[in-house]
Amino acid sequence: MARNLAIGLMTVGLLMGSIARAASAADTTKIVLIAGRPSHGPGDHEFNAGCKLLAKCLAQKPGIEPVVVTGGWPKDESVFEGAKALIFFMDGGGGHPMIQGDHIEKLQALAAKGVGIACLHYAVEVPKGQPGDKFLDWIGGYYETGFSTNPHWIADVKALPKHPITAGVEPFAVRDEWYFNIRFRPEMKGITPILIAKPDDETRKGVSASPRGPYQHILDSKGRDEVIAWAVERPDGGRGFGFTGGHAHKNFGDPNFRKLVLNAILWTAGLDVPDGGFDSKVTAGELTENLDPK
Template identity: 60%
Template sequence: MKILLWFVAMGLIGRLELAAADKKIVLVAGRPSHGPGQHEHNAGVQLLHKCLQGVPGVTSTFHLNGWPKDPRAFDGADTILFFADGGGGHPAIQGEHLQILGESMKKGVGLVCVHYAVEVPKDRGGAEFLQWLGGYFETFWSVNPHWDAEFKEFPTHPITRGVRSFKIRDEWYYHMRFPENMKGVTPILTAVPPDSTRGTTDSTHGSNPHVRARKGMPEHVAWAFERPDGGRGFGFTGAHFHKNWGDENFRKIVLNALLWTAKVEVPRDGVDCPITAEDLTKNLDPKGK
């Protein structure tokens, strides 16, 4: 009996040690904001969480409908993801949140922002996002058209492991505000948008002279960032449409980026997470939101 108890105790300790060694990924989903199938923050984050369950060396937690209610949510985090509405409503810029997040960033915690979560106001969060994420959507500088982006080649980077060329329609924001001379930034997804997406008249999100001057030129819609202090960031402008998570390459890039920003070795062929059509119907926001 004693021996049996000893084995049980050792087994538990062993498991605790394993868990302690795991890197912690914290996923934050914003509140519902768009029609069905769009900006499905809660469903998207739970899909990523499900995919991370099979990945050795990581544990993940998720928080739905906005900034975590648990004040200890970011304790021990190795990387934090936001998939939420941004701009003035970005969960990360409300109240004291930028300062709270800044404490994690100072410790080298990674930051991943998906879709609208890459946008913060220039004068509230802009400077911080440049330092933490290596870029952000700046109004009157960046644009948010819907278009079919074709990604044909990728840089050699842990985030692109196992990723093959793909083409997909999304609200791919582009012409982000990046640091001067792209310092620390590695573009991960780059494509040439149709000239029609550059618009004709100035507006906050639709068009501006800088974007119109770049007709025919390639634009970056996802990027990796290495901060001078070693922390890492990743911005990904797609995922307006929930169904796009059904694309293996689309999904793999974000999953690889979660590992990379948490400083976990990305598998040679990237994070493999087969999902079914049914998985894409789970956890969707209630209709009418």
């Protein structure tokens, strides 16, 4: 009888442990950060280092399980299972990993389940047509070649809207390759501008090679405010975020720049952002970790 009691207690213990692990998993929010392949010169487009740095910060918050995928689209797509948000930081354009093969259909299936999607810097660029239309659905806007433009300039963000993504973020000025004249949904339907800045006249005169032709007059609109980061809540219950900065890896060392991106990742995953925003500290040494050999 004693032996049966011991076995029974052991079984109960195992069952309770299993329940505890299941409860713990249910309380954990999985966020997958997908880093593109190396591109550009040292210190620029450091997708690997950027994703790992953001993941290191996210891991400091209990209940978050950040998972980093390097080298572009994951070879093992099971990594997407259970994810609440997918953060893409990679080269875009016609070779964008998000639009190759059946990837659009796979992402659409995840979005339909309410999975959040965020694209950082070059990852917001896709060709117009089906890819662009899907980005309008997923994140509300995209960089359209020949329409949008990509100069390097100091975005002086003088004010921020009241939104969970801007919690604890102070106005800042950072030089980066801030894209603007983004192709947004008609009438900005469902879109909340998060970062707005005004390019100076020199930037508008043609620092960038595009656009030209029929859209040049848009660049010449002196004094016009430009949306350089935005958020959207989708009808499927998911959330989307677009951020045009991130060309220069060193900018993640700016506390407001970094906090805004971390806040956005939490928000995109459907999590509550702390009143003061996501606090994190990054040292100069940490900014040199995981840089691609270039």
